[in-house]
Amino acid sequence: MAFPIISVTLASLAVGTVVTFASGRYARWAALVTTLVFLLEIGVMMMLFFAAPGPLIGAVPTGDAESYAWISLSWLHINYSVAVDGLSLALILLTGILQLATVVYSWTESKRPGPWFGLLLLTGLGSVGVFVSMDILLFFLFWEAVLVPMFFIIGYWGGPRRRYAAIKFFIYTHVASVVVLVGLLVMAFYSGAGSFDYAAIYAAAPNLSVVQQSLVFVALLFGFGVKFPIVPFHTWLPDAHVEAPTGGSVLLAGLLLKLGGYGLIRWAVLVLPSGFLHMDPLVYFIAFVSIAWGSVVALSQRDLKRMVAYSSINHMGIVLLAIAVDSSLGLMAAVFLMFAHGVVSGLLFMVSGSVHHTYGTRDIASLGGLAAVTPVLATMIMIGSLASLGLPALIGFPAEFSAFLATWVAIGYWVLIPLGILVVTAAFYLWMMQRMLFGPTKGIPLKVHDLPLAERIGMGILVAAIVLFGILPALLVNLITQSPIRGF
């Protein structure tokens, strides 16, 4: 790629963020323009990428990427180095879609719109940075940079217990970040790479002994896993979601959890194959526990948003399972699943928010018959739920199908555990719909309006993605598998 499109994208997002912060009442327009430009840049990125797929993991001379020496010491090289492959491009596309949907959905936000839209963009900027960074320092800066806007989004625009939730979120993820940093530094220094550059570390990592690799892998698994989140380090998630404003929840579930998945694949699984292989039983175990735990606990939730949050734990558990099977199909499925979960959980958190401000509560048991009162909102809830429980023709199915097929090929009848849990997942969504949407109307305030236009469009964007990639999954699969990660 001759044209430094990645750096241009980062720069335009940064400029857009600053402008949005500064433009007060017009912030929404600034945010929208920034996002549209961002989407355009994603398009350019894909065109360039498909013209010459690469850079390839560990196989590319750093000069080919957008790489500039940043800090050069005799014993340490730190570069500004950014690159994309299918893995990161799919998630950048997800970022663009979610950012657009969130900006549109919260179009009428009146509580300090400047900072609100600015922080939304900043979250996107940080995420993109994480997805493109090919240098430990750069990666870590972006990684930390994402926490800050989310902390403020929850802490200022959130619900009644927002401070508690924001601080809990910050502490959990921050502790995890420290562990990640330690793991990455060990990789950089103990392997003898003498550089923070991804390609250099990738090349040098086999120098680590198997024990070292395993230890570093476990550290990274914990650090990235908290973001996933994996059971038992997941309890920050329901609290953060319940208190977060809708836009925050969308980005939190849609993007921030994906940072964990991306980090684990990029910095642990691909770099430390033998450490991963030794620790694979642990990964399987955590994945199974998370899948089962998320789904079963979701069944008992009364708060719609909390239920969706627990279903996220279940779905990210399936992502972890797809990673654990250690095959190209599994890896593809993991990325596809992250994308799918991003748009589906985005939609589900939007409907949770809309239910809350339409009816004044998200308590499933105290509502009823919403389908008759607000049919559009009810339809969105149905689409989100059906997509989340893996209905064909919607995005979740091809992703889960690939993941379970890969699991079956890898470990045989164990696949019955996650497959069986699918029944529980279906059960809590259907039960929620039965109680909340159907039956006689209940808990309906006097004046109720169906979804406002901005929210309709915001959700519509996600529904479009859910249906498009559900019917034509090959579009996404081709993007993901375009790079020769592990021989795609």
Add this chain to the structure above:
Amino acid sequence: MSGILASLFGWAFLVPLLPALAFIVIGLFGDRLRRLEHGGWIAVGAAFVSMVLAVLIALGEMASPDTYTSLSYTWLSLPANPTFPYGFSLVIGTLVDPLSSLMLIVVTVVGFLVLLYSIGYMHHEHGLSRYYAELSLFLTAMIGLVLSNNLLEFFLFWELVGVCSYFLIGFFYEKPSAASAAKEAFLITRIGDILFLLGIFIFFYVYASDGPAGLHWASSGFLFAYGNLPFLAGSLGANTPLLTIAGLCILAGAAGKSAQFPLHVWLPDAMEGPTTVSALIHAATMVAAGVYLLAMTSIFLGFTPTDQFAIVAIGGFTTLFAATMAVVNTDIKRVIAYSTISQLGYMVLAVGAGFAMVGLYHLFTHAFFKALLFLAAGSVIHAIGTQDLFKMGGLKRHLRVTGAAFAIGGLALAGIPPFAGFWSKDDILSSVYSVTGSHPEYWPFLLMAMAAVFLTGYYIFRVWFLTFSGDRIRDPTLPTPHEGPWVMQVPLIVLSGFAVGAGLLIFIPGFANLFLLPGGVTALGIPPTYGTTDILLSVLGVGLGGAGILTAWLLWGNGRVFQLPEGSVWSSARKVLVNRYYFKVAYDAVGAKAVYSVARAADFVDQFVMDGTVRGIEQLFSRISERMRRIQSGVVSDYAAYVVGGLLAVFVLLLLVGPYLVNRVGGG
């Protein structure tokens, strides 16, 4: 002529596409199309054109039976590589062969007639555009299922018809019972579906890893294609545990969809949906998809002997099991629902015993006479507004068309010649009998199926007598009944025609082509032959059915009401039957109570154990941060701005100034 017809096969995708377009148009604009019955006429029109195309396609298949595939789209593909040696590409598209064109006729004809009937039947309901949109989507998915060219595509549409069924069962969603029944149907079929998916995985694995090069699921993508047959047939004899498990998984999926024991409980409750939906989805098409799946699997993939026995056992047992529950039910629709379960059992029995085409023959005739029975029941409900048999009576004088239609449907169901059901049911019994020599273990299930013949005649004519005979309506508060409009009567008459003649069609050589096995092989039992034992069996079957009808007349004819003596063994047996052998209670206890308790317990652990252990550490941190916060004052969002500015400044500094400084210092 056949050349022109054959050129149609490439256009087979239009058959599902038309209802799909109707779905989109009605879904978007249905509410504004008041004149067109909120889109109802659009749905009818689309279904009609689909039906015409389907009939033309079937005529083409009759003229030159063969397999035609078209419209290939790579849905999902992944090249083989060292970490995943089973690279595959899943190509979806349409596959027309004799079997699928037979199914096409069933789906589109019944679909069109039911939609037409709906114009009259549903006229007074709310949410019509939703109804017609969902029904059109169902037709799309059902036709797609029939035209699938491989197992995974089949599964895709299989799930889609399931979700359409979910929404249509819950059409009257304000009723809690309807919402609950919809959920129950979805969840119970989902149990089967998950095992079905595992079955697909196993078949994939077996054929991808053991198959000769070039015959992966993979490269062909045509698990159902005739071209694969030689290779697949080679593995039929193998009774490997893996294939047996795969077959049992397929059976589980089919049992869920076709409401076979023990996954049968959802179908009677599915009667909460509109009667038209019951006729189309829960009698003629979707529930038969399970049988279709079993038949396709037995033809193209093969079942091991263990599987075959399991299928025979499930099917044979279900015939009798469901029929006993039909005997005592007081709801006109539920009796017919149990009857459907029982009849599907016959089809499963036939497929299991190795007579897939005979099972499909019964599927074909059953679709018409069962849809007829449901629509006739709908006509009764439309006229008097109740489903309770004991409130009805004497309706034959008011509803002549309906009464006659129901009687024809009943005779077909009871297996009285020359009505459609006789030929196919008789064929099943004599076919299964013909293999009891080599498979004596089939005997008990054949006897159960025989016993069910008697009960079938009894329960369906119990309904007829309770509804139509006698001289008065038992509940005097009901309105004076009158027949529905022509749109309701025409489907009744047309379906009556099918219920009389559909069974005989098979004796026309051209039509029998639709039952040819791959490669043009004639299937066993098609068309039925009549040797001495067959005739004796036929006489026995007709005698049992007739005895059932006679018993019904003795107990319920002419307005009689039969009551079991209180406190006897019979009345406690009746109680068990009314309570559906307590299966529903048991499922609720496991599903609703046990699982929910586990979930509550898990939630408790989650909140107080897992979260609690880390909360201690966390509180320490938050206390510190609270103190930090107290030192400062101001608006939090301002801080956000500061932090952003600071971060950006740090970036710029590091980016520009950092290297320069460090290099100077480092470089010395």
